[in-house]
Amino acid sequence: MPKTKKNKKTILTKSNKFDLLKSVKGMPDILPKDGAWWKSIIQTGQSVSELHDFHFIETPILEPATLFELAVGASTDIIEKEMYVFKTKGGDRVALRPEGTAPVVRSYIEHHLGYFASPLKVYYYGPMFRYGRPQAGRERQFHQFGFEILSDNDPVYDGEIILVALEFLKSLKFKNLSLKINTIGCKICRSNYREKLRKYYQDIKSKLCCDCERRLEKNPFRLLDCKNENCMPLRNNAPIILDYLCQNCNNHFKTVLELIEDNNISYEPDPYLVRGLDYYNRTVFEIYSLDFKWALAGGGRYDYLSEMLGGRCIPGVGVAIGIERLIETMKLQQMTPHLKLKPRxxxxxxxxxxxxxxxxxxxxxxxxxxxxxxxxxxxxxxxxxxxxxxxxxxxxxxxxxxxxxxxxxxxxxxxxxxxxxxxxxxxxxxxxxxxx
Ligand SMILES: [Zn+2]
Ligand SMILES: [Zn+2]
The missing domain is CATH 3.40.50.800 (Anticodon-binding domain)
Known part of the structure; x- marks a missing residue:
């Protein structure tokens, strides 16, 4: 017996030492060997931002937890399962930011940024945090490069946001990109559609997975997004929003599509693209790599976000690009990082x-x-x-x-x-x- 005890102790000490010298699960270091990739992406993002007149903004990594609960929506995966929330020593309930748009809108309201520029065009980059199951290419700490245009609901800015994201990817020499785009309407037409969608799924409730059954009442849009193989075919007969759009939303979407065509961007309308976050309305889109069938960028309009936070109406549109995903794709395509300064x-x-x-x-x-x-x-x-x-x-x-x-x-x-x-x-x- 004493022998076992001794062994146990040794093993424990060893493993403790080992853990101490390991980064927290899902939060990897970015090492010098990958430095050229990170630098080339951030430098490219910065030059594209300058060319398109976007200005730098940086918000803190910690925000009040309520900010994201109100903006992203209580029934989303991010809030239900993935947000790092904790109390500070002073008793404030804070969260590690799971996304970058809500903090930018919070900052806009707090500092009256509309006073200095209208619309306000900003870009940011930095780490985001979601407590998901760590898997290859999806860590708990990941980085996004984002662009936002605030205080204008003109469709020209939806076009500009899509263009700046595409320019960013093209400057990094990405090819074979595809734009998936949809509209999810406004308060009025969206609630009509929501009811139709709820009814459709209500009638086939017995066929739904547990997650979908639970979300049916609170957030039926999410059912279109479900990756469960039993649920996926069910959406083929689901009603689509285009049939329920009000005149204003219809015109808005039409203009966005015209702008995109005008700029020779090929696109694929996807009536089931809804994006998981509550703050989106009207235009939503994703930019795909056709070679890998995964999204490199995603975004949309969020005209009600400021009001959801208790501010006045400040319409906005934005896009976020996942930096780790870009690097992964560039490596798989055997692209090379290109830097402004090379050792000579x-x-x-x-x-x-x-x-x-x-x-x-x-x-x-x-x-x-x-x-x-x-x-x-x-x-x-x-x-x-x-x-x-x-x-x-x-x-x-x-x-x-x-x-x-x-x-x-x-x-x-x-x-x-x-x-x-x-x-x-x-x-x-x-x-x-x-x-x-
Ligand atoms: Zn509408
Ligand atoms: Zn499902």
Whole structure:
């Protein structure tokens, strides 16, 4: 017996140590090896935002839990099962944000942002949190890049949001994209349709899965979304909203589709696309990768969201793009991240005096926009040169004791192997000539 006890103790200590050095389940680190992907996506998102006149906004990761309960809707999976909610030491009930739109609207109301720009066009990026079952490609902490246009319900902005999301994806060199689009009407026509839908499913209630049965009264739209194989065929005979739209919603949707056609965007109307969140109305859409049959971006209009939060009417439209999904898709398609700045040369130095002077010289190059890599901690030139091969830089600068005294430096062209000596006072000029 004592033996077992001893063993148990050892195992426990080991596993505790192990857990301490592991990130929380579903919340992976983003490692330097993937850095180029993240940078290229965020840089691209930022340039597309600038071109389309969207301005940066960042809201906190924590918000009052009620914000999301009111906006996203109590009967959604996000609120029912997936939101991280807890009480602070001061007793406030807060939540890790599960999505980015409600916080932006909260910020708009709080800071009267409509006073500064109308409409207000903003973009954001950052982590979101949903406590789902972790599975490949769907972690509990994930990142979104989002665009929102607030305080205008003109269909031109639905078009602009779809365009900016597509431009973002196209700038990253995505091909074979498809736009699925639908409208879910306004307060008036939507409630008519909702009743028809509820009735339709009520009559076949015995065939529904447990989730659908439970949602039938509160949120019948969600039944169209159910992935259960018994439920999916049932929607084929379900009524579609297009038959129940009011005149205004009909015109709005028609204009959105005209704008899309006008911009040569191919689209696929999907009468059963509803998107799971309560705050959506009128236009809803998803951008799909045809090669992988999964959504890269999703969004829609949310004209009532501000009122749901207790504010005045502030219409809006937005889109969110999942960064992890983008990277996964780009890797599967063997695309490469493209960065504004690539390492162009390695700086190698041998000898104490030369090494000491290296920092100043490298800084001079860097101040002139040249990305320099180095491995100065390694003593031998050979070991330093290995890094040049690894990162495939076209040029290496070699700075030894002799060069230090002669105030020169050796430039080696890695492609041809040719070496020549240049004077230090012309370093930047000479390097620029060679890496054009
Ligand atoms: Zn309507
Ligand atoms: Zn179902």
């Amino acid at each position: 040369l390695l700086f190698a130095a041998v000898g104490d005096q030369a090494k000491k002077a290296s920092l100043r010289l490298m800084n001079e190059l860097r101040s002139n926009g040249i990305v320099v890599i180095e491995a100065l901690g390694k003593k031998s030139l050979r070991a330093q040169m290995k890094i040049a091969d690894k990162f495939k830089v076209p040029l290496v600068l070699i700075f030894g004791q002799k060069e230090f005294f002669e105030k020169t430096i050796i430039v080696r062209d890695m492609k041809t192997g040719a070496q020549e000596s240049i004077i230090l006072s012309k370093l930047v000029e000479e390097v620029k000539k060679r890496i054009k």
